[in-house]
Amino acid sequence: MLMKQIIDAYEVLDSAYVTGKKVEEYLRTIQPDADITVYELKGPKGTTDMLKVRIPGSNGKIKGGSAPTIGLLGRLGGIGARPERIGFVSDGDGALAAVALAAKLLDMQNKGDVLDGDVFISTHICPNAPTAPHDPVPFMGSPVEMSQVNREEVSDELDAILSVDTTKGNRVINTRGFAISPTVKEGYILRTSEDLLDLMQITTGRLPYVFPLATQDITPYGNDLHHLNSVLQPCTATNAPVVGVAITAETMVPGCATGASHASDVEEAARFMLEAAKAFGRGQCKFYDEEEYARIQKLYGPMKHLQTLGEE
Template sequence: MLLKQLMEAFDVLDSSTVTGKDVETYLRGIQPDANIEVYELKGPSGSTDMVKVRIPGSRGKASGGSAPTIGILGRLGGIGARPDVIGFVSDGDGALAAITVAAKLLDMRKKGDVLEGDVFVSTQICPHAPTQPHKPVPFMGSPVEMAQVNREEVSPELDAILSVDTTKGNRVINTRGFAISPTVKGGYILRTSEDLLEKMQITTGRLPYVFPLATQDITPYGNNVFHLNSILQPATATDAPVVGVAVTTETMVPGCATGASHFSDVEEASRFMLEVAKSYGAGDLKFYDEDEYALLQKLYGPMNHLMTLGKTE
């Protein structure tokens, strides 16, 4: 259970003055010598605080081992839309889930439960983000550009990525809880990982939910085509496999809505990502079938052009 960490993290984040340093202080209260990096990232519409947490594994690369590294990226525009809206917005669930997982991993490590592979957790903290028009409901905007966040969070050290994001403003996944995406790698939308589906069944006790992806959803922001949201944007900046973990609802909920975060849903998504991190670092879970991916490339060639802004006049 991650309810304790979830409630503590929410208490820190639900503030008009919260900063990345506040998050760092909370996490260092769990493990004082934790590897935590916090800095301001400036963009076209203001700034946000980047928070990065690295939790070394017993056989991870940080200690000279060979176990794979997983990245857990909390995606969002902002955790608040002040001064227009007072309180923690629905869009902040990605940050809340990521910080919750980081807190739990640090607590586990303090108690002697160390994962085999390294885990990298990152998100941004911005209580004063703008909003922007989007159909069918308004989106949260961001003070920084998506490409900036990708450059900060997506690095060669990551062998696989879980991108967790609120995904409630749509008509294509209509259930309370969370859903996962098919695996995206190198411009390909691959079949959904059987290992991840099984892990989702175990952690939720229910049949898994998978949300659909269109080709345009895995292209970079800025090409003027419709995107479901930013959940698969990390896939435009890495060749590592990326899976979206979408916190969902039955009805359409604006990203800038307050009072719309459901603790049970965020906790389930966080617990799922923790269990995936355990198994992935141990080599017991795959995001995709390597042989099948190689065959696709042999038959149809690379699809990396979908990771770019495309042709320009």
Template sequence: MSLKQTIEVFELLDDATVSGEKVKAFFEQRGASNVSYTTVEGEKGTTDFVKIVIPGKKGKVYGGKAPTLGVVGRLGGIGARPERIGLVSDADGAVAALATALKLVDMQSKGDVLDGDVIITTHICPNAPTRPHEPVAFMDSPVDILAMNQHEVTEEMEAILSIDTTKGNRVFNHRGIAISPTVKQGYILRISDDLVSLMEMSTGQYAHTFAVTMQDITPYGNGLYHINSILQPAVATSAPVVGVAVTAQTAVPGCATGASHEVDIALAVKFSIEVAKAFGEGKCSFYSEEEFDRIVKLYGDMSHLQTLGKDA
């Protein structure tokens, strides 16, 4: 059960004065020992990047060899004040990532410690700007995508779940969560069977997946259309990245308030927890190393898709 933690984090973030400092204090009060935040200023304001490390009993923090999972809560901002009052739809990624951290902290306090380390990152901005986007308006961010990736994607992450609200479109017409194919070094790979199985078990439904285009896995700033920023972490790492989309049946603006569904966010949290358990135990693969080596041998390196391209 992760709904309790989801609601607690939702209430924590639904605050006009919430900050990285407040988030850090909340988690430390709950028992987290490795929480940090950094305030970064951009052209459109400031935001606080939060990083929470949940050490595993066999993880790298304690000198072990169990693999490390990264969970990134991707968004523009959690609020659009003063234009909009309250938590916006775009905040779902931050809520899900932090609720995942809170659930892991609560589990540890009760004696359930995962094998591998889990690193959770996101950013907190209750007064982010908005920007035009078709078919509905998006949340913008005070800082650019480069700054986000610098603070949210770390070298220690050996695989990444990138959680993002993905409602501002007319192509994902299902309410709940969905996962993307694995993206690695410019390649869109097959959808992981292990992740499909974990999604079906954690949701009790057939797995929902979503399509990814070549444009979506290239960096923001190249003038191409992106469905949203869900796969932007993939441009900053050689680790495999899978998007976890919180979806809706209708097109919902990222800046809309009253549009978040706690039960759907909790599904993303439950799924992330189960992936963290299995990945740390070496029982969940995001991709086939053998097949990836084969495709690179056949068709060459595609990491240029992680750059802004020739014009840059």
């Protein structure tokens, strides 16, 4: 359970003065020698602080092992929209989940529970991001471009990615809690992972929710197409399989709304991601069927052009 970490992380993040360094300081109270990197990233509308945490596994690549590496990415525009809005905004739940996951995994290591594979956790910390118009409700904007964040977070070391993002500004996911996407890989929307569906049922005690994807949702921002949100944007920058973890609501909630975060929902999503990381490192969780993927490529060819901005 991650409720303590969710509450502790929220207290750190819910501040007009929060920085990446302050989040790093919080994480180092758990494990002083943790592998944490924080640096400023400049974009066209301001700056944000990138936060990266690498947690070595007992048989991970960092130690020369062979277990696969999973990336747990907290996607968002910003954790605050100051001065327009006062306080932590709904859009910040992706960062909240990522920071809580880092705190939990570091605490687990202190207590002797080490995952098999390495875990890479990343998000960014911006308490004063701009807002942006979007249909049906306003989005949170970001001081940096999505392509910049992709370059910072997505690397060849990642064998699979779970991307968590607040996804409440729509009419297609009408439940509170979280939902997962089908697996996306190199421009293909593949079958939803049965292993992830099993883990979702186990961690929630309910039937799983899967949210629909349109082709434009898996294309890069900047092509003037409508996107559900940024939850699948990592898939535009990697060959690894990507699954979106959408923190959801029954009603449409603007990303810039305050007082709209539900600790139990964020905790549930983070706990699911933790269990997926455990299973993936042990080879007990497949994001896609390799043979079927080879077959679909043979039949229909590559779809990597959907990872680009396309051609006019």
